Amino acid sequence: MQWWWWCFCNSYKVYVMKFGISTLSIIPLRSEPNDRSEMTSQLLFGEHYKILEIQKKWSKIQIAHDKYIGWISNNQVLEIQEDEFERLEKEIPTLTTDILDIIEGDFHQPIVIGSVLPFFKSDHALINNNMYRFSGNKTQGYSQKNQIINNAMIFLNAPYLWGGRTPFGIDCSGFTQLVYRLHGINLPRDAYQQYESGKIITDIKEIEAGDLAFFENKSGKIVHVGIIMDNNQIIHASGKVRIDKLDEKGIFNFNKQKYTHKLRSIKKII
DSSP, rough: OOOHHHHHHHOOOOOOOOOEESSSSEEEEEESSTTTSSSEEEETTEEEEEEEESSSSEEEETTTOOOOOEEEEEGGGOOHHHHHHHHHHSSOOOEOOSEEEEEEESSSEETTOBBOOOOOTEEEEEEETTEOOSSOOEESSOOOOTHHHHHHHTTOBBBBOOOEETEEOOHHHHHHHHHHHHHHHHOOOOHHHHHHHHOOOOOGGGTTTTTTEEETTTTTTEEEEEEEETEEEEEEEEEEEEEEEEESSSEEEEETEEEOOOOOOEOOOO
């Protein structure tokens, strides 16, 4: 072995990519590797990810379905083999559709709407060769666009939570992402990222219930997103998941009797 290669190998640790999956109901994803750091998103049961970096107590991961990066506690990491990760990447995910349900492995465990049932067959999901029994409602993606509003209404009055993705706390882009995921469409995590999806609607006659409306701040940055409904209404997460009036100016909050969000544009995703 040449001296320079020996020095290189002993000076640097070569990281081999690892992979993981969530077997907990909800795992907080944080911006930095500590418990006091901002929660930027959440992992739900059955969602898989790449492990980009491992520290003493924390792992930096990239969620597979939206490529979002953050830190989770090593106490909540469950590693899987690369071949299982690759098979999950090729699979059309089966998602739970009730607000709260139970999955049975070695014990009963609550899971929320949008949880993934890996390799689901004959009422069982399979993770790391462990079977999880599930007898609730599920989907691999609804085919009709009007189902988007039905899915959105499930979250009505859910409290707002920065970084949240569940009926017990959800933010504006987590709401639109999860609703569309139930429809079989993976959107990016943040509102400004979702704005890069779909096409801008220029003809008002083309606007349909289920399209996404995006809103900007004074600097022109996309900071909010919601789902168009019929009758000039929008359902969105602001304080809670709520229904407000929408016009060419933006969102008019009836309770506050004022406009709260300035409309940038409306985009058609499907």
